[in-house]
Amino acid sequence: MPRFLSMIRIDEQALPSDTEFPPEFGQRMGALMEEITKAGVMLDTAGLLPTSEGTRVTWSGGKLSYTDGPFTETKEVVGGYAILQAKDKAEALEWTKRFLEIHPVEWTVGAELRQIDEG
Numbered sequence: 001m002p003r004f005l006s007m008i009r010i011d012e013q014a015l016p017s018d019t020e021f022p023p024e025f026g027q028r029m030g031a032l033m034e035e036i037t038k039a040g041v042m043l044d045t046a047g048l049l050p051t052s053e054g055t056r057v058t059w060s061g062g063k064l065s066y067t068d069g070p071f072t073e074t075k076e077v078v079g080g081y082a083i084l085q086a087k088d089k090a091e092a093l094e095w096t097k098r099f100l101e102i103h104p105v106e107w108t109v110g111a112e113l114r115q116i117d118e119g
Helices: 021-040 089-101
Strands: 003-010 043-048 056-062 063-068 077-085 107-114
Touching: 003 089, 021 043, 021 089, 077 089, 089 107
Parallel strands: none
Antiparallel strands: 003 077, 003 107, 043 077, 056 063
């Protein structure tokens, strides 16, 4: 069964520094996580710390360079991920859609879904 990586994209600059999650959001997310886990689809998921705590490592011209965050020039960053095991891309997209729809309507959250090359 194919596996998919869902990268959750956020605009880190648009998030208020004192972001609190509405209580009903936590309840909806908990219910979906329980359902997707029982369905055997969710293999792993987590949010990521802000880019201010990250480091980019680049290999160019035979040398490594390191850039510490925050990455203010970047409009969208990966704020979390999920690894799903679904029968096909359509099923993985359906779970991803349901995940995004749980968020409050005033939020902007995106996801990039890509199948893992099991090659």
